[in-house]
Amino acid sequence: MAASKCTRLTGVLSRQLLDSVDSVLFDCDGVIWRGDQAIPGAPEVINSLKKNGKRVFFVTNNSTKTRQMYADKLGKLGFDASADEVFGTAYCSAVYLKNVCKLDGKVYLIGSNAMRQELEGVGIRPVGVGPDPVSGVQKDWANVPLDNEVRAVLVGFDEHFSYMKLNRALQYLCNPDCQFVGTNTDTRLPLEGGKAVPGTGCLLRAVETAAQRKAQVVGKPNIFMFECVASQFGLDPERCLMVGDRLDTDIMLGSNCGLKTLLTLTGVSTVAEAEANQKCECPQRQKMVPDYYIESIADILPALQA
Amino acid sequence: MAGAAVGGRGCVTLRGAQIRDLLDAKHDVLFDCDGVIWNGETAVTGAPEVVSLLKQRGKRVFFVTNNCTRPRENYVQKFSRLGFTDVAEEEIFSSAYCSAAYLRDVARLQGKVYVIGCGGVMKELRDAGVPVAEEEDAEPGASIYTCPLDPDVKAVLVGYDENFTFMKLAKACCYLRSSECLFLATDPDPWHPLRGGRVTPGSGSLTAALETASSRKATVIGKPSRFMFDCISSQFGLDPARSLMIGDRLETDVLFGSNCGLATVLTLTGVSTLQEALAFRDSQEPQQKHCAPDYVMESVADILQALEE
Numbered sequence: 015m016a017a018s019k020c021t022r023l024t025g026v027l028s029r030q031l032l033d034s035v036d037s038v039l040f041d042c043d044g045v046i047w048r049g050d051q052a053i054p055g056a057p058e059v060i061n062s063l064k065k066n067g068k069r070v071f072f073v074t075n076n077s078t079k080t081r082q083m084y085a086d087k088l089g090k091l092g093f094d095a096s097a098d099e100v101f102g103t104a105y106c107s108a109v110y111l112k113n114v115c116k117l118d119g120k121v122y123l124i125g126s127n128a129m130r131q132e133l134e135g136v137g138i139r140p141v142g143v144g145p146d147p148v149s150g151v152q153k154d155w156a157n158v159p160l161d162n163e164v165r166a167v168l169v170g171f172d173e174h175f176s177y178m179k180l181n182r183a184l185q186y187l188c189n190p191d192c193q194f195v196g197t198n199t200d201t202r203l204p205l206e207g208g209k210a211v212p213g214t215g216c217l218l219r220a221v222e223t224a225a226q227r228k229a230q231v232v233g234k235p236n237i238f239m240f241e242c243v244a245s246q247f248g249l250d251p252e253r254c255l256m257v258g259d260r261l262d263t264d265i266m267l268g269s270n271c272g273l274k275t276l277l278t279l280t281g282v283s284t285v286a287e288a289e290a291n292q293k294c295e296c297p298q299r300q301k302m303v304p305d306y307y308i309e310s311i312a313d314i315l316p317a318l319q320a
Numbered sequence: 321m322a323g324a325a326v327g328g329r330g331c332v333t334l335r336g337a338q339i340r341d342l343l344d345a346k347h348d349v350l351f352d353c354d355g356v357i358w359n360g361e362t363a364v365t366g367a368p369e370v371v372s373l374l375k376q377r378g379k380r381v382f383f384v385t386n387n388c389t390r391p392r393e394n395y396v397q398k399f400s401r402l403g404f405t406d407v408a409e410e411e412i413f414s415s416a417y418c419s420a421a422y423l424r425d426v427a428r429l430q431g432k433v434y435v436i437g438c439g440g441v442m443k444e445l446r447d448a449g450v451p452v453a454e455e456e457d458a459e460p461g462a463s464i465y466t467c468p469l470d471p472d473v474k475a476v477l478v479g480y481d482e483n484f485t486f487m488k489l490a491k492a493c494c495y496l497r498s499s500e501c502l503f504l505a506t507d508p509d510p511w512h513p514l515r516g517g518r519v520t521p522g523s524g525s526l527t528a529a530l531e532t533a534s535s536r537k538a539t540v541i542g543k544p545s546r547f548m549f550d551c552i553s554s555q556f557g558l559d560p561a562r563s564l565m566i567g568d569r570l571e572t573d574v575l576f577g578s579n580c581g582l583a584t585v586l587t588l589t590g591v592s593t594l595q596e597a598l599a600f601r602d603s604q605e606p607q608q609k610h611c612a613p614d615y616v617m618e619s620v621a622d623i624l625q626a627l628e629e
Contacts, residue, residue, distance in 0.1 A: 148482045152389075155482075156518030177484040180521045184511065188519065201532050211490045212533035219532040223510045224525035 020288050023276065023306040028317035031306065035274060036253040037069040039243065041234075042084075043076060043204040044259035044281020045311065047091060053280050055312025057092035062318040064094060071243050073256075075198035075233035075263060077103040077170035077214060080128045080135075098246075103197035103233045106242050107168055108132040110232045115193050119165035122186050124172045124179050124217065125197070133168075140168070148178045155181050169221055169229065170197035171214045180220055187225040194225070198233030200263065234258075235266035235301075240273070257311060261288060261302040269301035277304035278311050329578070329612040331586070331597045339626035342615065346583070347562040349374055350552070352543075353385040355568035355590020356620060360515050363402040364589050366621030371404055373627050381411060382552055384565075386507035386542040386572060388416035388479045388523065391443035410555070415506040415523075415542035416441040418551045419477055420448035422541055425554075427502055431474030434495050436481050436488050436526060441506065445477075469494055478530050478538065479506030479523045489529055496534040503534070507542030509572060513591055543567075544575035549582075566620060570596055570611040578610040586613035587620055 023031065040046055046056040063070050072084065072095065079087070081104075085097040107129065111117040123129060123140035133140045141161050148155075158181065167183045186192050199215040218229055232238055243249060251272040258264020259281025265288075268275035277288060285307055291299040308314065334342065343349075351357055357367040374381050383395070390398070392409045399407040419441065423429045432451040435441060445452050453470045467487060476492045495501050509522035527538050541547050552558055560581035567573020568590025574597075577584035586597055594616060601612035617623070 152482070152514065152520060155520050156514040156516070173486050175486040175489070177482045177521065177526075180484070180525060184519065184521050201535065212486070212493050212529070216489065216529040216532040217486075220521070220525045220529035223528040224519075224521035226510055 019303050019305055020285070020292050021306050023308045023313070025317055027306065028314050029320065031255065031274065031276075032063075032066070032068070032314070032317060034253070035068070035255040037071065037247070037249050038063055038255045038257060039071045039073050039240070039273070040311075041258035041260070041264045041281075042072055042074040045257060045264075045278050046072075046093070048280070049205060049209075050087075050091075052091040052093070053310060053312065055310065055315055057094075059311050059314055059318065061094045062315065066318055069247065070095070070099060071247075072100045072102075073234065073239050073243065073267075074100075074102045075200050075214075076203070077107070077197040078126050078128055078203075079104065080131050081105050083128060101239060101243050103170065103239075104129045104132040106239055107170065107195060107197050107232045108136045108138060109242055110230075110238055111138055111166060111168065111193075111195060112136045114238070115166060115195065115230075117166050117193070120161060120163045121166045121168050122161070122164045122183060123168050123170075124175060124183060124221070125168060125170035126172060129168070129170050129197075142179065142182065145174045146176055146178045146182070148176065156185065158182055158185060160185055164192070166193035166195060167221070168195045168197070169214065169218045171203055172217060175217050180224060183221050184224045187221070187227055194227055194229045196229035196231045198263075199231055200233070234263035235270055237267065237270050240267060240271040259283060261291065261304070265304045266301050268304075275304040275306070277307040278309070279307065280310045329584075329601060329609060329614055331594070331601050331612055332615050334585070334615045334617055335622070336626050336629060339617070339623055340629075342564070342583070343374075343377075343379070343623070343627070345562070346379070346564040348380045348382065348556075348558050348564070350382045350384050350549075350563060350565045350577075350582070351620070352567035352569070352573045352590075353383055354387060355513065356566060356573075356587050357383075357404075358398075358402055359589070361402070363404070364619060364621065366619065366624045368403040368405070370620050370623045370627075371407070373624065375406070377627065380556065382556075383407070383412045384543065384548050384552070384576075385413070386415045386509050386523075387512075388414060388419070388441050388506040388542075389438055390414070390416070390440040391447070392417055394440070413548050413552055414440070414444075415479070415548070416444040418548045419479070419504060419506050419541045420444040420450055421551050422504065422547060423450045423475060423477070423502075424448045426547075427475065429475055429502070432470060432472045433475040433477050434470070434473045434492060435477050435479075436484060436492055436530070437477060437479040437506065438481055438483075441477065441479050467491055473501065475502035475504060476530075477504045477506065478527050480512075481526060484526055489533060492530055493533040496530070496536055503530075503536050503538045505538035505540045505542075507572075508540050508544075509542075509569075543572040544579055546576075546579050549576070549580040568592060570600060570613070574613045575611050577613075583615070584613040585615045585617055587617050589619045
């Protein structure tokens with residue numbers, strides 16, 4: 015595809031692009047919603063795609079909600095969607111631990127209740143969720159009681175992140191046989207109301223630094239997120255479109271998996287950044303050039319309704 | 321000085337007369353603490369005597385530690401407790417003390433510093449007269465979206481903090497959004513050794529979280545950065561050519577010595593091993609070669625034997 019890349023998606027091209035795909039994968043934050051507000055026109059686009067016979071999926075690095083919680087949010091904002099169309103990292107990390115890591119035992123979890131629920135949903139028992147303030151003195155911390163059934167450490171977004179959690183994770187990771195997985199490396203977590211706070215990437219860097227080990231990262235741009243969807247729904251990459259707002263996660267994922275890619279400008283990345291990547295010789299940066307870009311996904315609506 | 325081994329980051333093991341010759345050429349000896357002169361609450365055998373003997377022979381002795389958990393007066397007490405006589409507060413340079421000195425003398429901070437750190441750092445800042453932003457007690461409804469920011473904060477200092485929380489990370493990140501806000505870290509150590517071969521997360525891991533959140537790099541005060549040497553030198557006038565650095569951690573102590581133009585000795589009573597030292601020596605990368613010590617000793621007690629012969 016795309017000998018020419020980074021092309022503005024206009025009406026005619028929109029029609030051609032949509033005809034060339036059967037499935038559309040959407041990132042969420044900055045693409046279909048911002049915080050708790052739908053991007054104007056986004057629900058109509060998704061619903062229209064489905065009426066046009068396209069399959070629609072939601073692929074997000076945000077680990078704070080279960081698939082059902084996402085389905086509830088989508089419903090509330092006017093999107094016609096079901097839980098099994100949603101692939102967040104809480105769910106995908108659980109699947110990854112089960113199927114790729116072949117985890118047999120418990121996981122020490124730095125993460126949310128949503129992650130706990132998704133893990134329990136695939137039959138993995140997490141330990142460690144919730145507040146964990148420090149107690150005792152320094153010499154006690156190396157001797158925190160460790161659960162000897164723990165075979166992996168999983169790090170996701172955790173508002174209760176603390177020195178003690180970092181310490182416990184480190185103690186488990188001193189065992190080289192203990193697996194080390196992170197949900198994603200995004201440095202900021204978008205919040206309701208349009209604000210943002212430090213993201214999972216920061217917590218993961220803290221644990222990686224203390225343990226002097228690198229985590230296996232589940233989220234975009236790792237191809238696992240796409241493989242998770244594809245294996246459940248039998249997708250053909252060449253007939254898939256990835257729509258996202260971040261060049262380094264969404265578009266990179268699309269490039270890695272051989273999908274068509276569309277950058278929307280309602281989120282993080284800009285056309286200038288995409289064009290700068292395009293001019294660069296570096297293969298890694300070339301993967302962060304979308305086939306097309308569009309101001310907002312709402313701009314596809316005319317092509318769908320034609 | 322035929323007996324003196326040639327430096328050049330060759331990891332040369334020193335014994336007896338070679339140690340004497342090396343010391344004859346040096347006026348000032350800088351010791352790391354953890355893993356060199358003590359391990360936890362136990363002095364390395366012979367270390368107290370070595371320090372005394374060096375001073376008797378007219379050397380100046382300084383202690384340069386990345387450990388930011390205690391104020392200097394606590395260190396004085398620890399020295400005394402472990403059998404080191406006559407170690408004065410002025411001889412002790414911790415990353416906490418030096419961070420405060422940096423803010424006061426180099427940055428000349430006009431405003432407050434927001435601190436992620438423990439009691440040791442707070443005390444040193446207060447002693448240096450550097451205003452610290454008060455940490456309000458978390459109100460019941462306080463959340464990461466509504467925590468108040470102090471408009472007088474002009475610097476963020478991050479170091480070892482057993483009370484580190486997500487809220488502190490978020491607040492520090494907010495302060496660092498202003499490019500005028502300084503970003504300092506006490507030290508880069510990713511982990512610290514505890515008794516029995518166990519480890520605990522270090523300042524470096526907390527700094528990594530904040531650097532990632534803010535997309536900024538911290539100015540690091542502690543070893544291997546030069547600043548602690550400059551701090552000692554500004555007070556005592558050190559000549560690098562006549563100074564010796566003795567430490568146990570290749571990536572901090574030895575690299576520090578290297579960065580400051582000091583001769584370096586690795587002792588094997590702490591973190592790094594001879595094997596690791598040789599690997600750095602034989603590396604092709606220049607940065608890695610700087611982590612290779614000039615000399616190696618089993619323990620600082622070897623100095624005792626050399627001086628007593």
